[in-house]
Structures are given as C-alpha cells and as structure tokens.
Amino acid sequence: MSAASVYVHYPTKEELLYQLSLSGHRDVQMVLEQAAARSEVPEEQLRAIAHDYTAWHARCHTMAQVVQYEMAALSPQHVEQIAQIRREMQHRVRDIIAAGAEAGRFHVEDASIAALAVLSLGIDVARWYREGGTWTPEYIAEHYRELALRLVGSA
Amino acid sequence: MSAASVYVHYPTKEELLYQLSLSGHRDVQMVLEQAAARSEVPEEQLRAIAHDYTAWHARCHTMAQVVQYEMAALSPQHVEQIAQIRREMQHRVRDIIAAGAEAGRFHVEDASIAALAVLSLGIDVARWYREGGTWTPEYIAEHYRELALRLVGSA
DNA sequence: CTCGATCCTAAGCGACCGCTTAGTTTTCCA
DNA sequence: TGGAAAACTAAGCGGTCGCTTAGGATCGAG
Numbered sequence: 509m510s511a512a513s514v515y516v517h518y519p520t521k522e523e524l525l526y527q528l529s530l531s532g533h534r535d536v537q538m539v540l541e542q543a544a545a546r547s548e549v550p551e552e553q554l555r556a557i558a559h560d561y562t563a564w565h566a567r568c569h570t571m572a573q574v575v576q577y578e579m580a581a582l583s584p585q586h587v588e589q590i591a592q593i594r595r596e597m598q599h600r601v602r603d604i605i606a607a608g609a610e611a612g613r614f615h616v617e618d619a620s621i622a623a624l625a626v627l628s629l630g631i632d633v634a635r636w637y638r639e640g641g642t643w644t645p646e647y648i649a650e651h652y653r654e655l656a657l658r659l660v661g662s663a
Numbered sequence: 664m665s666a667a668s669v670y671v672h673y674p675t676k677e678e679l680l681y682q683l684s685l686s687g688h689r690d691v692q693m694v695l696e697q698a699a700a701r702s703e704v705p706e707e708q709l710r711a712i713a714h715d716y717t718a719w720h721a722r723c724h725t726m727a728q729v730v731q732y733e734m735a736a737l738s739p740q741h742v743e744q745i746a747q748i749r750r751e752m753q754h755r756v757r758d759i760i761a762a763g764a765e766a767g768r769f770h771v772e773d774a775s776i777a778a779l780a781v782l783s784l785g786i787d788v789a790r791w792y793r794e795g796g797t798w799t800p801e802y803i804a805e806h807y808r809e810l811a812l813r814l815v816g817s818a
Numbered sequence: 819c820t821c822g823a824t825c826c827t828a829a830g831c832g833a834c835c836g837c838t839t840a841g842t843t844t845t846c847c848a
Numbered sequence: 849t850g851g852a853a854a855a856c857t858a859a860g861c862g863g864t865c866g867c868t869t870a871g872g873a874t875c876g877a878g
Contacts, residue, residue, distance in 0.1 A: 513825060515867060576790070577732065621798070621806045624791070625784055630785040636732070643776070651776050660812045670837060721873060 550608030615661030705763030
C-alpha cells in the first residue's frame with residue numbers, strides 16, 4: 509500500500525500505530541488466555557503459556573517488535589490504554605505462579621518478579637530471532653517452556 | 664552539548680552512535696569478564712555473571728538501550744564489528760554452562776540456548792526498568808541471579 | 819456490465835533533520 | 849591570570865518526512 513493510501517484509513521500515523529499495537533496486544537493476550545484455559549493445574553498452565561507466548565514472539569516477530577518496542581511512539585493516552593492490557597497479562601501469569609506456589613508445586617520468593625521473568629524471556633525472542641536461523645520457533649518454544657518451569661522452582 | 668558541537672568530535676551521527684555502542688559493549692563485556700574471573704567454579708561464575716549483567720542493565724539502562732536496541736541504525740561494517748563482541752560474550756557464558764554441565768553441577772539440554780536465555784533475562788531489564796520503580800537494580804539482580812541458576816538446572 | 823470502493827501515481831506544502839559555517843562565550847590549567 | 853581548547857548560539861542548505869490533494873487505474877459484488 510502506498511503511503512498516500514494509508515491516510516484514507518487512518519487520520520494520522522500515530523493512530524495507525526495505535527490500532528496496530530492494540531490489535532497485536534489483543535493477539536498476544538488471546539494466545540496467553542487460551543494457553544491458560546487448557547488446564548486448571550498451574551504447572552500445565554505455565555507450561556502452555558511459556559511455550560505459546562514464546563512461539564508467538566518468534567513466529568510473529570515483526571508484529572512482536574511493534575508491540576514490545578514501539579510503545580514510546582504512542583500518545584500518552586494510547587500508552588495508558590495499552591498499558592492496561594499489559595498489566596492484565598502480567599497479573600494473570602503472576603496469579604498462576606502464586607497459585608502454584610500456594611499448592612506447593614512452585615517455589616518462588618517473589619511471584620511478580622518470576623512472572624516478569626517468564627514473560628521477559630518470551631519477549632526478548634522478538635529482539636534476536638531471525639527467520640532461517642538455526643533454531644525454529646517450535647524448538648525455541650519447547651526449550652523455553654522447560655526453562656520457565658525451572659524458573660519457578662517446579663520439581 | 665549542542666547538536667552543532669557534536670560534529671567537532673564525530674564526522675557523522677552514525678559514527679557517534681558506533682563509538683557509543685562500541686564503548687557500551689566493551690563496558691558490558693568487562694562486567695561479564697570480571698564476574699567470570701571471580702571464581703573458577705561454574706556455579707559461582709554464573710551467579711556472578713547473572714547478578715552483575717542484570718544490575719548493569721538496570722543501572723545503566725539508557726546506555727543498555729543503545730547497546731541492545733540501536734544496532735539496526737549502524738552501518739553493516741560497524742554491525743559486524745560489534746556482533747563479534749556479542750558472540751564472544753555468548754560463547755563465554757555458553758562455555759561456563761557447558762563446563763558446569765560436564766561437571767554434573769548443571770543439567771541442560773542445550774547449553775547455547777540456556778546461555779542465550781540467561782543473557783536475555785538481563786537484557787530485557789533495560790526495556791522495562793524505570794528509575795524510582797518498586798524494585799531497585801540490586802533487588803532485581805539478586806533475584807535474577809537465583810532464577811538464572813535454576814534455569815541451568817543447578818541443584 | 820456497471821458502480822462504488824479502494825488502490826495507485828504525481829505533485830506539493832510546511833516542518834524537521836543531518837550537517838556546516840561563522841562568530842562568540844566559557845572553561846580550565848600552566 | 850592569559851590563552852588555548854572546547855563549548856555555545858544563530859543562520860542556513862539540501863533532503864526527507866508527515867500529510868494532503870487531484871486524477872486515474874483496478875477490482876469485486878450485485
């Protein structure tokens with residue numbers, strides 16, 4: 509699409525970025541929610557989340573880069589809208605880790621920082637992943653799934 | 664310093680970025696090497712690396728953002744120069760993890776991907792860390808140190 | 819087959835960016 | 849405290865960017 513045609517659909521470039529970022533955030537959130545919904549056992553939920561969240565950041569690395577690294581280019585109001593979605597995801601993972609810890613299946617000092625670390629691992633994949641590299645998205649996701657479980661002190 | 668004064672010292676903006684990025688990369692590499700030099704036991708080396716590498720990315724988060732997120736703005740030759748330093752760091756950590764695995768102290772399927780994950784955790788701190796947040800660089804570094812040890816399956 | 823939606827190219831406007839030059843002030847140490 | 853080093857402001861040049869407008873091609877549903 510030519511640059512001129514873009515402005516038929518979006519009033520400003522910032523609005524285009526916002527809609528793109530919003531749609532991307534909804535995508536990841538859905539990935540996360542569907543992974544969490546596959547079980548009610550924290551261990552299985554975290555396995556699925558770590559795997560799918562990581563795989564998404566590899567497979568959709570261009571969208572992921574917009575989602576994770578372009579927030580500074582949004583207006584303050586739009587940043588706040590999107591920050592809300594991000595908080596929901598953080599809390600979802602934190603609560604799952606906290607539930608696992610309460611059940612004696614996980615062992616963490618600080619569930620919030622553990623949740624941050626698990627998501628962080630997946631996010632950073634979007635920074636270094638290149639198509640056609642030695643590792644496939646699935647290979648990375650499977651390994652990161654195991655690393656994430658160890659992170660939270662799962663036996 | 665005013666924009667005009669910059670060009671007394673650097674011929675182009677790209678050259679300025681290169682010198683900045685190079686100096687930043689040498690800083691992190693020194694942080695990593697000094698941490699590794701504090702012991703000859705892989706466990707202690709990895710503890711020190713995870714802690715100091717993470718702390719650096721929090722304390723020097725502005726420099727870290729240049730180092731980690733501005734490489735695309737460098738010329739191809741400069742990218743290659745700096746990529747060399749980055750490979751050295753990756754390999755250093757991978758070799759430490761591999762040594763620990765060989766000694767039966769770590770348990771990893773893929774030492775390369777484990778090394779990547781450990782560094783990834785530290786790097787991503789530069790993305791989300793804000794001064795004056797709830798967590799201090801030292802608090803984050805201490806927790807990430809423990810998370811990194813678990814990552815590599817250290818008992 | 820036609821009509822309306824949606825794409826395109828081309829041209830242009832004002833603002834900002836990368837960089838330079840010239841002249842002036844500040845700094846700091848021998 | 850004098851003088852070189854290094855900072856500053858101000859002005860300007862050419863190029864790109866954000867965005868708009870006008871007019872023409874394309875495409876798909878009815």
